[in-house]
Amino acid sequence: MVTEEIILKELSKIIDPDFQRDIVSLGFVQDMVIDGATVSFTIELTTPACPLSPVFQKQAIDLVGDIDGVETVLVNMTARKREDRQLTAEDSGLKDVKYILAVSSCKGGVGKSTVAAMLAKTLGARGVKVGLLDADIYGPSIPTLFNLHEPGVRATAENQFIPQEAEGVKLMSFGFLMGDGPAVLRGPMVAQYTQQLLHGVVWGELDYLIIDMPPGTGDIQLTISQSVQIDASVIVTTPHQLSLTDVRKGIMMFDKVNVPVLGVVENMAYFICDGCDKKHYIFGEAGGKTLEERFGLETIAELPMTGSLSGSLDALDGSEIANETTDIIIRTLGKKVLEKVERPEVVHDAKTITLTWPDGETSTVSNTALRRACSCALCVDEMTRAPLLDPKSIPMDIHAEKVGIIGNYAIMVDWSDGHNTGFFPYSTIRELAKGPETAGCGSEACGCK
Incomplete structure (x- = not known):
């Protein structure tokens, strides 16, 4: 006779590599129903679009399907529901967004916007509901990266902006309002526009909203961090010491506003010679190690110097770089969601x-x-x-x-x-x-x- 105990025993053989524990003890297995020779249950992971989802699903079907008396196995893969987000604005367009991830850098020109766009585009290609907010008022990059240069934004009767959509991603940028013109604005106006881009956009239901933060740690960054409950952040830098020096400022800024930092993405870490396929670390090989020693933050991804990471994102479609980086970031976020903060x-x-x-x-x-x-x-x-x-x-x-x-x-x-x-x-x-x-x-x- 097929029992829940037998099924859970088999499912406990599935080990989550990020937690080094089985999915049963982690509480991922839920809503089990045994109907004769048919077994159905849900595996609820920590975050949407977890790259381990299809792996766990196949393992579960194979393990339970091998139990005597089981003919059909139905596995529903879902993600944990997030608690209601704390928002400073009423009727905020962010109310139906599950997770907000900030991609930040403390120095311009390190590839932050490219990494943010690559992450959003890769998730969108997987069928994930994703939005990308370009929060850089003075130097918006998203219109260029997605080749959307026609100025103008549609709005609802309630004066909420309607995001543009491209390649499975909902997009909003101040560049859509200004076109190629410069943003000559003082602080109060910048704060007002930032709030509009955050709360006054009809994002709808999203699994992820990626915020491409402006470089630095000034008023705009604090406005965003204090008016939106950001779930986690990623800091983008290069191995050059001038860039590494400013990472400390980003860590301190996010710590002051209680935003967890998942880790560092080291862009332009190396290049691969087209003649010998050897990795050359022209800025030094110890960049990631130096960051971990100085700040205790893990370097979660190293990206090479390559033409595909400059300019258009078309060359990154389905690339190994894009998929591996996205997988690492989403898995690290999932681990952070379940991880208990045990401060000494x-x-x-x-x-x-x-x-x-x-x-x-x-x-x-x-x-x-x-x-x-x-x-x-x-x-x-x-x-x-x-x-x-x-x-x-x-x-x-x-x-x-x-x-x-x-x-x-x-x-x-x-x-x-x-x-x-x-x-x-x-x-x-x-x-x-x-x-x-x-x-x-x-x-x-x-x-x-």
């Missing part, structure tokens, strides 16, 4: 800083050792990564005056010597805690030895 409790005193996680793990590091490990631009040369901080210049009584938590990956310390620009990833603190200077600075002069 931080205690600091005259000699040490201690982090204690909810599971009981504790890491203690001396103030001197942590101050010496700072990798900010004042302590480490940004071009050569050579140390600039003289350990002898650190006061013997160095201590933290204030410790703040950045996202779910690092702390930031205001030191008694006035230094406050360094990020200290949890991985760095854990590593330092294993060393010989865990309990003190190691100096006889201050009594730590």
